[in-house]
Structures are given as structure tokens and as C-alpha cells.
Amino acid sequence: MKDVQNFIDTRNINIKKVGVKTVSYPISLRDRSRVRQHTVATANMYANLQHNCKGTHMSRFVEVLNKYHGDFDTSRIPEILKAMKDRLGAEASHLDLTFPYFTTGVVSPCTEREKDYPQKKYYCTLHGSLEKDADVRLTVQVPISFTFGSEHAVSCRWGVADVAVAFRNFYWLEDIIALAEAGIDEASKAVQSSHEPKLTAELLCRAICSQLRPVRELRSYTVTVHNLSDACATFASARG
Amino acid sequence: MKDVQNFIDTRNINIKKVGVKTVSYPISLRDRSRVRQHTVATANMYANLQHNCKGTHMSRFVEVLNKYHGDFDTSRIPEILKAMKDRLGAEASHLDLTFPYFTTGVVSPCTEREKDYPQKKYYCTLHGSLEKDADVRLTVQVPISFTFGSEHAVSCRWGVADVAVAFRNFYWLEDIIALAEAGIDEASKAVQSSHEPKLTAELLCRAICSQLRPVRELRSYTVTVHNLSDACATFASARG
Amino acid sequence: MKDVQNFIDTRNINIKKVGVKTVSYPISLRDRSRVRQHTVATANMYANLQHNCKGTHMSRFVEVLNKYHGDFDTSRIPEILKAMKDRLGAEASHLDLTFPYFTTGVVSPCTEREKDYPQKKYYCTLHGSLEKDADVRLTVQVPISFTFGSEHAVSCRWGVADVAVAFRNFYWLEDIIALAEAGIDEASKAVQSSHEPKLTAELLCRAICSQLRPVRELRSYTVTVHNLSDACATFASARG
Amino acid sequence: MKDVQNFIDTRNINIKKVGVKTVSYPISLRDRSRVRQHTVATANMYANLQHNCKGTHMSRFVEVLNKYHGDFDTSRIPEILKAMKDRLGAEASHLDLTFPYFTTGVVSPCTEREKDYPQKKYYCTLHGSLEKDADVRLTVQVPISFTFGSEHAVSCRWGVADVAVAFRNFYWLEDIIALAEAGIDEASKAVQSSHEPKLTAELLCRAICSQLRPVRELRSYTVTVHNLSDACATFASARG
Numbered sequence: 001m002k003d004v005q006n007f008i009d010t011r012n013i014n015i016k017k018v019g020v021k022t023v024s025y026p027i028s029l030r031d032r033s034r035v036r037q038h039t040v041a042t043a044n045m046y047a048n049l050q051h052n053c054k055g056t057h058m059s060r061f062v063e064v065l066n067k068y069h070g071d072f073d074t075s076r077i078p079e080i081l082k083a084m085k086d087r088l089g090a091e092a093s094h095l096d097l098t099f100p101y102f103t104t105g106v107v108s109p110c111t112e113r114e115k116d117y118p119q120k121k122y123y124c125t126l127h128g129s130l131e132k133d134a135d136v137r138l139t140v141q142v143p144i145s146f147t148f149g150s151e152h153a154v155s156c157r158w159g160v161a162d163v164a165v166a167f168r169n170f171y172w173l174e175d176i177i178a179l180a181e182a183g184i185d186e187a188s189k190a191v192q193s194s195h196e197p198k199l200t201a202e203l204l205c206r207a208i209c210s211q212l213r214p215v216r217e218l219r220s221y222t223v224t225v226h227n228l229s230d231a232c233a234t235f236a237s238a239r240g
Numbered sequence: 241m242k243d244v245q246n247f248i249d250t251r252n253i254n255i256k257k258v259g260v261k262t263v264s265y266p267i268s269l270r271d272r273s274r275v276r277q278h279t280v281a282t283a284n285m286y287a288n289l290q291h292n293c294k295g296t297h298m299s300r301f302v303e304v305l306n307k308y309h310g311d312f313d314t315s316r317i318p319e320i321l322k323a324m325k326d327r328l329g330a331e332a333s334h335l336d337l338t339f340p341y342f343t344t345g346v347v348s349p350c351t352e353r354e355k356d357y358p359q360k361k362y363y364c365t366l367h368g369s370l371e372k373d374a375d376v377r378l379t380v381q382v383p384i385s386f387t388f389g390s391e392h393a394v395s396c397r398w399g400v401a402d403v404a405v406a407f408r409n410f411y412w413l414e415d416i417i418a419l420a421e422a423g424i425d426e427a428s429k430a431v432q433s434s435h436e437p438k439l440t441a442e443l444l445c446r447a448i449c450s451q452l453r454p455v456r457e458l459r460s461y462t463v464t465v466h467n468l469s470d471a472c473a474t475f476a477s478a479r480g
Numbered sequence: 481m482k483d484v485q486n487f488i489d490t491r492n493i494n495i496k497k498v499g500v501k502t503v504s505y506p507i508s509l510r511d512r513s514r515v516r517q518h519t520v521a522t523a524n525m526y527a528n529l530q531h532n533c534k535g536t537h538m539s540r541f542v543e544v545l546n547k548y549h550g551d552f553d554t555s556r557i558p559e560i561l562k563a564m565k566d567r568l569g570a571e572a573s574h575l576d577l578t579f580p581y582f583t584t585g586v587v588s589p590c591t592e593r594e595k596d597y598p599q600k601k602y603y604c605t606l607h608g609s610l611e612k613d614a615d616v617r618l619t620v621q622v623p624i625s626f627t628f629g630s631e632h633a634v635s636c637r638w639g640v641a642d643v644a645v646a647f648r649n650f651y652w653l654e655d656i657i658a659l660a661e662a663g664i665d666e667a668s669k670a671v672q673s674s675h676e677p678k679l680t681a682e683l684l685c686r687a688i689c690s691q692l693r694p695v696r697e698l699r700s701y702t703v704t705v706h707n708l709s710d711a712c713a714t715f716a717s718a719r720g
Numbered sequence: 721m722k723d724v725q726n727f728i729d730t731r732n733i734n735i736k737k738v739g740v741k742t743v744s745y746p747i748s749l750r751d752r753s754r755v756r757q758h759t760v761a762t763a764n765m766y767a768n769l770q771h772n773c774k775g776t777h778m779s780r781f782v783e784v785l786n787k788y789h790g791d792f793d794t795s796r797i798p799e800i801l802k803a804m805k806d807r808l809g810a811e812a813s814h815l816d817l818t819f820p821y822f823t824t825g826v827v828s829p830c831t832e833r834e835k836d837y838p839q840k841k842y843y844c845t846l847h848g849s850l851e852k853d854a855d856v857r858l859t860v861q862v863p864i865s866f867t868f869g870s871e872h873a874v875s876c877r878w879g880v881a882d883v884a885v886a887f888r889n890f891y892w893l894e895d896i897i898a899l900a901e902a903g904i905d906e907a908s909k910a911v912q913s914s915h916e917p918k919l920t921a922e923l924l925c926r927a928i929c930s931q932l933r934p935v936r937e938l939r940s941y942t943v944t945v946h947n948l949s950d951a952c953a954t955f956a957s958a959r960g
Contacts, residue, residue, distance in 0.1 A: 013446040017477040038518030154919040156876030157949040199874040206253040229877040237257040278758030394679040396636030397709040439634040469637040497957040717737040
């Protein structure tokens with residue numbers, strides 16, 4: 001019986017965090033053209049527990065999901081976080097939703113040649129947290145590609161920019177993507193006109209930040225640019 | 241010329257972090273039986289830059305790697321971090337190494353049936369950081385499986401435990417794995433003997449923590465147990 | 481100029497197959513309850529070229545996609561294949577569509593405990609080919625899980641069954657899933673009642689095949705059962 | 721008891737193929753510079769069973785692995801296949817080994833800038849089959865990258881070439897990589913010198929094939945070139 005005796009001691013260990021991961025289900029989102037877009041999201045939900053918490057009920061995460069499923073809207077994230085925090089008696093609640101977002105409306109010079117493709121896809125993550133106040137952030141992955149040579153003879157993938165923003169006021173996802181793509185164009189032109197010697201992760205990172213800096217709707221942003229063309233994938237990160 | 245004029249402004253944006261990712265190369269490690277084990281690691285190296293840093297030299301990461309490659313040893317991680325910090329003139333340097341680790345020596349009751357397999361594989365990550373003092377942590381993923389029925393009629397995968405530790409003194413990776421597997425056995429027995437009603441992520445998490453708690457060589461630990469058997473993958477996390 | 485001279489010789493080499501891969505976009509499908517289900521598919525489209533084909537026009541794949549996008553239905557796959565074959569002047573055309581499919585309607589004893597979850601997800605692939613006649617096949621991945629102990633104390637993931645079928649007549653995806661889950665239950669009961677000594681990939685494979693065999697709507701089927709619980713993942717495959 | 725009665729019928733269903741998947745372990749290989757290279761391979765082993773086969777013994781795959789593990793050499797693949805076929809009483813046996821291969825010796829103009837990197841990595845797969853005669857094939861993934869602008873201002877990833885070969889006589893892996901990279905250079909130069917209007921998957925595919933065609937040591941080859949720079953990843957395939 002030694003094992004079981006032993007085992008009772010483990011109850012002094014406090015679980016700090018519990019949750020459910022990679023629950024996937026269809027969601028719909030309103031896009032800038034006011035059309036409902038249907039996509040599939042992967043959700044992570046978790047809670048920070050109080051010190052004296054004696055037991056958790058994982059099924060309550062599912063109850064909350066079930067309640068909002070089918071009528072999901074990004075504007076309801078604070079309400080979902082509140083329901084999670086209350087239902088679990090938690091100190092803080094968190095929700096991450098990752099989904100591919102499709103757009104046809106954003107055309108930038110560097111991506112013009114893709115205009116015939118059915119749709120452009122961007123991986124997005126919405127991160128919501130609630131301790132005292134709800135905090136919602138958005139991360140979007142913007143591909144970085146270039147076209148070279150006479151009549152665009154060669155088109156290449158350079159890397160990806162991860163653009164994470166916290167909102168002061170509402171701002172369209174499509175506009176964040178457009179700003180990131182404008183920054184990428186600017187960096188590309190600076191190299192083509194020899195104002196910059198080399199296209200680097202640092203140069204692209206600063207160029208994208210300079211586009212986001214004047215936007216009053218954004219409370220803060222973090223831009224990380226990854227060069228995937230290298231065997232050694234370099235990256236650079238800045239905040240504002 | 242507007243673009244380029246515009247562009248010059250971006251230089252006021254400070255890059256905070258630069259690095260190289262997913263550089264992979266063969267390393268060798270000493271295992272508990274004193275045999276050199278050959279495996280393949282994926283390295284991430286990055287640095288926090290000083291506020292007034294005017295430019296970074298990504299190639300210096302590669303120089304440092306080249307210098308230590310071929311003669312790598314976990315005990316040299318502080319030395320590599322120091323070289324990175326100095327060479328880049330950085331505030332702090334970081335190195336992550338992820339690799340599969342193979343072992344035949346660890347046999348626990350729950351895994352006994354695997355003894356005929358060529359080797360057991362555990363994914364490990366070494367995380368080193370240097371600001372003032374070097375800090376080295378290790379994370380190991382320990383699979384959680386169970387066997388049921390008369391004569392082990394059914395064997396199933398339940399999930400995985402991520403065990404992260406910070407060292408006070410040297411401690412073998414094999415011993416951390418053995419402790420985690422002992423915790424898994426203990427939780428399993430508590431359910432089989434009906435001392436616990438249900439096998440949950442929380443129960444397994446507490447059982448593994450209770451094994452790590454007495455180990456003086458460990459300064460701290462975080463255990464996160466993931467149940468991968470569910471459509472809704474639950475997890476629980478605790479620290480000590 | 482040697483390189484370029486050399487290069488001209490390469491034109492004697494005939495390209496046998498061209499296509500586009502991993503184009504992803506939202507599709508909608510009719511499910512058994514007659515509700516339109518919205519999901520995100522990844523498409524591969526390719527064509528076998530005629531021996532004397534002098535050049536291909538990859539953009540024509542995109543034209544075909546654009547034409548059917550927004551009004552996609554599985555019943556239109558032969559029509560899409562015909563459009564691809566004609567537009568590219570090809571010997572044969574192929575289309576693969578992979579997507580997660582969500583269902584609440586299928587409840588089997590082994591999965592009953594998941595009934596509170598928002599939805600069950602199954603990865604499906606539709607494979608269409610057209611040389612002379614159109615041939616449409618469907619593959620669905622059915623997770624294999626088990627629950628053990630008094631009051632379902634432990635639930636575990638055992639593996640996955642890949643069920644591939646060719647249709648003689650229309651048959652609902654939900655019914656194929658239900659048959660596979662009935663086979664899994666049957667194998668499980670045979671082990672629990674000791675009519676079979678051990679739950680193996682072969683046993684599960686035969687049990688699922690025996691469910692599909694009487695279905696006249698299916699022209700043929702291939703079942704491959706993977707045991708993911710092992711360090712050495714075993715599998716068994718049978719056809720009918 | 722209906723279920724169990726029912727179940728007995730399933731025994732008429734013949735299992736056609738059994739095996740073990742994703743067994744991973746360290747292997748060592750001799751490279752061109754005669755140095756033993758240590759890497760980690762993932763193995764798939766499977767067998768086609770005879771029609772009247774009454775039961776299989778998956779553990780025999782493991783026995784065979786155990787016997788050759790630690791003393792593995794590519795030249796022993798036919799011997800391993802023979803042992804698998806005999807031990808399982810199978811009609812045919814198959815072995816796939818996938819591993820990253822590291823090289824410093826291959827430098828081509830397009831990759832010259834990577835010479836400072838610790839090592840270049842290529843994913844390789846060895847496929848062995850034995851029905852009457854042993855057949856060994858090798859697939860290697862060769863990255864396709866380009867550098868543009870004055871003083872190599874921009875370097876980009878274009879895609880990847882999958883080069884699969886069957887051997888008539890021994891031929892070094894390093895030499896296959898060198899030929900593929902020579903084909904990539906040639907196609908690049910043809911575009912830069914405007915002898916070809918555009919860099920396409922077809923052009924690169926023909927250029928690589930033209931390099932492999934004269935090699936007498938190769939019995940056959942299949943080259944598939946994937947353009948990963950596009951949202952719509954195009955590919956082209958040819959054989960010789």
C-alpha cells in the first residue's frame with residue numbers, strides 16, 4: 001500500500017493552470033466588405049486557478065464553447081472570457097483562436113501577380129485574456145515574396161512577417177495586412193533603388209513598424225520578420 | 241522619391257531581438273552509461289540588443305556555431321552563450337537546442353512491454369540564457385501510455401507530460417525521465433486500486449510533481465500534462 | 481555560351497505531369513441532415529500530359545478553380561475534372577480535396593463520452609480522376625479510442641483507421657463513419673469478452689472490413705488501421 | 721452474443737499488408753569523404769502477406785531491426801529485406817528510411833553564400849523492396865534558392881526539387897545533389913541571359929533531368945520540381 005499512501009501527499013501540490021487545446025470548429029467572421037466569411041478555427045482555452053482551488057471541471061470549458069458556438073463573433077470574446085472566468089472560479093481566463101482568413105481585396109504591387117488566384121490566405125490568431133480587464137490581441141502572418149527580372153521572370157518566397165497588435169479601437173484585419181504589405185514594398189524599393197545595400201530581416205521589420213506607428217487605433221504592436229530563404233533562418237523583432 | 245524619404249524615418253525604430261532559427265546539425269551527448277550518443281539537434285540562437293545598437297551582424301551567430309560545432313557538449317552551453325553575447329555586443333544571449341534522445345536503460349512497469357523495441361525516444365530541449373548569470377533549463381517530453389485487460393490485451397496512448405527543470409546541480413536526463421515515469425505509474429495504480437475515481441491531467445500532474453519535489457539537484461520544475469486521447473485535449477500545469 | 485547551348489538539349493525531355501498544390505479555400509458541403517456545412521479545403525490539381533505536349537499553362541488550373549469556386553459541390557467533381565482535362569489538353573486530370581468534416585450526429589458506444597463536445601471532427605479527402613471515365617473516391621480518418629475501468633475511469637487513444645471507398649452509388653459520409661465505428665466497437669467487445677486475446681491492428685482492420693463488405697453502394701474499399709499507441713506504430717491493411 | 725458470432729465472419733477477410741511505421745533511431749552512413757556521418761532515421765517496414773496467411777507477428781519486424789541496429793549500412797539493405805521476407809513468410813518486404821543528411825562539400829554558384837553555414841542539410845529517403853530481386857531507390861530533396869540584385873542584395877527561396885533515382889551501380893549521394901544543383905544553375909542562367917522568358921517548374925525539371933540523363937550508374941530517375949513561392953504551389957514532373 002506504500003504507493004497509495006505516498007500518493008495522498010501529492011494533493012498538496014497546487015495545479016496552477018488547466019485548459020483544453022486544439023478544439024477545432026467552424027466559425028464565421030465579418031470581413032471588411034461586410035460579408036460573413038466561413039472558416040475553421042482551432043481554439044485553446046485555459047484558466048489560472050486560485051491557490052486554494054480543490055478541483056477543476058474541465059467540462060465547463062466545453063459548456064462555455066457550446067453556448068457560444070454557432071453564434072461566434074470576435075466582438076463577443078470579452079463575454080466568452082467572462083463566462084469562462086466565472087464558470088471555473090478562476091483568477092484569469094484565456095482564449096486563443098487560430099484560423100486561416102481569406103481575402104481578395106488586398107492587392108499590393110509585390111503581390112499583384114496573384115490577383116488571378118482564387119483567394120489569398122493569411123493565418124491569424126486572436127488572443128483574449130481576462131484578469132481584471134479584457135485584453136484582446138491579434139496576430140497575422142503576412143507572407144513576404146518578391147518578383148525579379150524583366151517581365152517578372154522569377155518570383156520567390158523570401159519569408160514571413162508576424163504582426164501582433166493590441167487594439168485601442170476597432171481596426172480592420174484587412175487594413176493591418178495592407179500596412180504590412182506597404183512596409184514590405186517600401187523596403188523592397190529602398191533596396192532596388194540602392195538606398196539600402198541588402199534586404200534583411202531588420203530592414204523589413206523597421207519598414208513594417210514605421211507603417212503601424214501612426215495608427216491611433218492600435219495601442220501597441222510587435223513585428224517579427226523571419227527570413228525563410230536561408231538554411232539559417234534569420235529573424236528580427238521590434239515593438240512599438 | 242517620396243518612398244525613400246519616408247523610409248529614412250524607419251531608422252528610429254529599434255530592433256530589440258535578432259537571431260537565427262532552426263539551424264540543424266548533428267551533435268553528440270554523453271549519456272548516463274557514459275556512451276557518446278549521436279543525434280541531430282535543431283538550434284535557435286538569439287540576442288537582446290542594446291537600445292542604441294546601430295546594426296547587427298547575423299553572420300556572427302554562425303561564426304559562434306562553427307566554432308563549437310563538432311565539439312559540442314552540454315557543459316559548454318554557458319561558454320557558447322558568453323561567446324554569443326560578446327560577439328554581438330548584446331544585453332542577453334539565448335540558445336535553444338531540441339533533439340530526440342534515445343535510451344534503452346529506463347524501464348518502468350508501464351513501459352515494460354516496449355523492452356523489445358530497439359530504443360525509446362524522448363524529445364528534449366535545452367534552453368540556455370545569459371544576461372548576468374547563465375541559466376540552463378531542460379525540457380523533456382515523456383509519453384504516457386497504459387496497458388489494460390488480462391495479459392495486457394489492449395495498450396493505449398493517453399498523452400504526454402512536458403517536464404521542464406532548472407538545475408541547481410548536475411542531474412542525469414535519464415533520472416528525470418525515470419521520476420516522471422514513476423509518477424505516471426503511481427497515478428495509474430491509484431486509479432486501478434480505486435483510490436482515485438478517474439485518471440485526469442491534474443492527477444498525473446500532481447503525481448509527477450510529487451516525484452520531482454524532493455530532488456535537491458533541481459532548483460525548480462514545471463510539469464504540464466496533456467491528455468491527447470480526447471477530441472478536446474485537456475491539460476493541467478503545476479510548478480515547484 | 482556553353483551553358484545555354486547545353487541547355488537547349490533539355491527540351492527533348494518531356495514533362496509528364498504538372499499541377500498546383502495546397503491551394504486552400506473555403507468550401508461548403510451538404511451533410512446528411514441537409515444542412516450546408518462550411519469548411520476549409522486544401523486542393524491539389526494535376527494533369528498527365530500528352531507525349532508531344534510543347535508547353536503547359538499552369539494558370540489554366542486556376543481559371544478552372546475560379547470558375548467553380550463559390551459554388552462547389554461534390555457532385556460537380558466530374559464536371560471540374562472534365563474542364564481541367566479539356567482546358568489543359570491533357571490525357572488525364574486529377575483533383576484531391578482534403579478538409580475537416582464536423583459531425584454531431586454519429587454516436588457510437590465507444591465515443592459516447594464525447595457527446596458533450598461541440599462537434600466531432602474527421603479528416604476527409606475526396607480524390608477524383610478522369611481518363612476515360614470519372615472515378616471518385618473518398619478517404620476518411622476515423623479515430624480509435626477506448627474507455628476502461630469502472631465508470632470509464634481511463635479513456636485512451638489507440639490509433640486511427642483510414643477508410644478509403646470507391647462508390648457504385650451515392651452513400652453518405654456519415655454512414656461510412658458509423659460503419660467504421662461499429663467495427664471498432666465489435667473488435668473491442670470481442671477482446672473484452674475474451675473471444676479475442678489481444679486488440680491488434682489486424683483484428684480492427686478485419687472488423688471494419690466486415691462492416692463495409694455488405695454495402696452495395698460501395699464498389700470497393702481499402703481499410704488501413706494504425707496503432708499510434710506504440711513507440712513502434714504497427715499497421716494492417718485489407719481490401720474488398 | 722450476436723456481436724461475437726458476427727465477428728467470427730470477419731476472419732474470411734485477408735490482411736494484405738502489415739508493418740511498423742515511424743520507428744526512429746540513430747544510424748551512421750559513410751559519406752564521400754569517407755567519414756562516418758551520424759544522423760537520425762525514421763524507418764517504415766512492411767510486408768505483403770500471402771493469401772492464406774493466418775496470422776502475423778509484428779514483433780518479428782522489431783527482431784529484424786534489433787539485429788541490424790548499431791551496425792547499419794546502406795549496403796546491407798538487401799540483407800535486411802531478405803531477413804524481413806523470410807522471418808514473416810511474406811510475398812514481398814519493404815523498408816523506407818528517411819533521414820537528414822549533412823554536407824559541406826557541395827558548393828554551387830547559387831548556394832555559395834551559404835559556405836559560412838555550419839552544414840547544409842538534405843532530406844533523403846532510401847526505399848528498399850524485395851519480391852524476387854532487391855530494388856533500392858534513393859530520393860533526395862534539393863532546395864532551390866536564388867540571389868538577386870547588385871552584390872547579392874536579395875536572396876530568396878524558390879522551391880524544392882525531389883530527385884528520385886534507381887541505381888544500376890553505386891553512385892554517391894553527394895554527386896546526385898551536385899548534378900541537381902548544376903541543373904538549377906543552368907536554368908537560372910538561361911533566364912538571366914533571356915534565353916528563357918520565365919523561371920518555371922517545367923524549365924527547372926527539364927534542366928535537372930538533362931544532368932541526370934547521361935549518368936550510366938543510374939537505371940532510372942524521376943524529378944519533381946515544386947515552386948513554393950506561390951500561393952498556388954505549382955509543380956512539374958518528368959522521368960528518364
